[in-house]
Amino acid sequence: MVTEVGTxxxxxxxxxxxxxxxxxxxxxxxxxxxxxxxxxxxxxxxLPLGIAIVAVAILGDPGWLAGAVLSAIYGFYRVVxxxxxxxxxxxxxxxxxxxx
Numbered sequence: 001m002v003t004e005v006g007t008x009x010x011x012x013x014x015x016x017x018x019x020x021x022x023x024x025x026x027x028x029x030x031x032x033x034x035x036x037x038x039x040x041x042x043x044x045x046x047l048p049l050g051i052a053i054v055a056v057a058i059l060g061d062p063g064w065l066a067g068a069v070l071s072a073i074y075g076f077y078r079v080v081x082x083x084x085x086x087x088x089x090x091x092x093x094x095x096x097x098x099x100x
Contacts (some may be wrong), residue, residue, distance in 0.1 A: 008047070009081055015039050020079035027075030028068050035075050048074050 015023075020040065026034040031052060036045030051074065052067025059066055 006081070008043070009078055012041060012043055012078070012082075015079055016081035018079050020083075023075035023079050028072035029051040031068065031071045035071065035078075038075070040077070044075075044078070075076045 006056060015038075018092075022075055023035065023038060025048040027039050027048060030037075032045040032048035048067075048071040051070045052064070055070060071074030
């Protein structure tokens with residue numbers, strides 16, 4: 001399942017100018033709804049929401065906390081993975097511009 005999520009994330013439009021830390025906080029506090037608003041993409045609502053529903057179904061009541069943590073990880077990884085794709089494609093990021 002993790003590889004499928006990674007494959008899907010690589011097909012999503014890159015979140016230009018987004019902060020990985022802020023995405024993690026939004027994912028933890030607001031889940032998929034917050035991430036969908038932050039990234040402006042409906043898939044960013046459906047994936048974390050699906051993960052949270054599965055976590056609640058498997059773990060019961062503590063599943064909401066697991067869903068929040070997994071949504072935070074998803075938001076963080078979504079930004080980091082997109083930045084990695086951008087750097088691998090030869091784009092100069094804002095942090096590497098001084099050294100380029």
